[in-house]
Amino acid sequence: MRISIVRPRDLGTSDLDQWRVLQGADPAFDSPFLSPEFTIAVGALQDRVRVAVLHDGPDVVGFLPFERHPMGIGMPVAAGLTDAQGLVHAKDLEIDPHQLIKACDLAVFEFDHLIPGQPLLQPGHTRHPSPIIDLRDGYASYIETIKLKSGKTYRSTAYKTRKLQRDVGAIHHDYATTDLAPLHTLLGWKTDQYRRTGRTDRFARPWIVELVERLLATDTEHFGGVLDMLYVDGEPVAGHFGVRTGTTLAGWFPAYDTSYAKYSPGLIHHLAMAERAAAAGIQIIDMGRGEKEYKEKLKNGEYEVAEGRIARPSAGAGVHWMLRVPARKARGTVLSNPALRNTADRVLKTFGRLRTSIQSP
Template identity: 30%
Template sequence: MRLVPFGSLTDENFAAWRAIRDGDSRWDSPYFTPEYVAAVHAGRPVEVLIGDGFVWPLHKSGSSAKPAGSPGADFQGPLVEPGVRLSPQRMLASVGIRSLAFDHLLDGYQDFEPWVEEKRVSPVMDVSGGLDGYTKRVDKSGRDKMSEARRLTNKASRELGPVEFTVRARDGLDHVIALKREQYASTGARDHFADPVHQDLLYRLLDSELGLLSTVYAGPHLLAAHFGIRSHGVLHWWFPVFDRKFGSYSPGWILLREMVMAAPDLGITRIDLGRGEDEYKRRAMTGSSTVCIGAVTSGLRTSARRMSRAAVAAAKASPIAPQLKAIARKFR
């Protein structure tokens, strides 16, 4: 096992990477492509852990590491040939890594199971066959929202101006990032785009084959937009935004319906909505995958992490959690 700077990978290394990925659909997400990692590496150095039948791009800092793209990568994990088994602790120790934390590790890595602390659902939409195919698979709640989105699209056209959907927009990413930052501020969530590195990554991806910026306007008004990444038949639903003053039109659902209708022309058969319990994800999903939170560490560090996560979970479950969040927001 060796750790190689991304910029030092050879054509042979990339060929092995792509062969492993193409051989198993579990890594069909764009997060597992060399192109995504290249875009990440341009803003923040990536080193790739390489062994026989094994590839894992990482950010290394001292003796600690995280999957490449963290904290923005919604799917993580090594690409491994069938039958390859390993000892994560010994593997990492061989390259000077004492701790590797993950928060979106794909479920199913048997060798990493002892270090998984929590598992979360990551909803998906099967959009093969476009809107007709999708509405046959989604439950009644999702079908009702799609019907409502159609009616509200017509209403927006009458009241605001003709509704226009652009699936491959080239302008407007500044506005998307600004709206997303407003959303973070209003909900008290951590501002992902406070770090310019994360903003720059989106611009690089937009200039690549992976990035996809889509917008919905009603007349001169931007109702909603989305920036995601895609590869083969998969679109990862990454940064959706909408203008809150048009919230009565359910602009997010209007945008999602337009994307489902456009899916066949884009060659997209699945939309990964990402980990989360948002109501729209619950309604829109036709299935789900599972991602894991945890860290490969020494025994003492593992115990400390588990105790810390238990304390956080208890605080979130506390009746005074909303008040604590409000206080914390005042000191941001």
């Protein structure tokens, strides 16, 4: 086994073709976050992005996209943003994960959404459910499942859809638009949501905004950005921006105008999005790991992702352990306990309201 480390921009046409072949050979790899286009887009904006290319004799048998941070700390590409991480590799590939991160010149590789079946996966890593909307049997079949599983939610959403139209006006859904204006409206809603709930505003980092704009302009057979918006009487009320392969749409940035909150515009929008996505050939909407009420109501299946790290004995790995592992374990304890999770959520929302009131003119 030979491993070479390259920048995304230095991957050749044959490398990209082989990456797509390997990605298409295993359904576990069917996530846009594991597509070469995503790594190249992030690499154009972040110099720390690298790709480990695995060679077995004359054959390329794997690609590991990663970020190299100071002290040899390794993370997935766009860490903190992605819902699928890992090595895209040939079937039955065997490799020592410690050998792999050594070849990447890393002391430790940390992840929180590692996909199943990875050579990187070890017994001590924590598994988490990742809810999906499974459209492989068609949208009508999905809706029948939701009526049985979440009948009250479905009936309530249908009623609120009719009421929204009576109170405000006709509903229009614009799927796969490439217009920047509604994108910026959506990002503004998302920023407000982050602040309101006490979370870090991802769009305060200009490179993430530029990444989203670049992905919006990308539309190929294998990969593309997808923006869809829900309008009422011509005014935007909810939307979502995600990325897709040919058959999987990754749920990424959903948000809505809170002035319409009583109509549950997020649920109305997600059902409309699922219908249009299914018509466009999408078979799976991956809503991503996380305890969210709307995901529980809309899901009809789930994947599994892992959280953990692989480390070699080194000063960098030791520092990383002290800074990250105890905090991650504490966070895991909170998230696994509904009472603690709800308390933490209330604290964050209180902080968000205070921060918003302080920042208001």
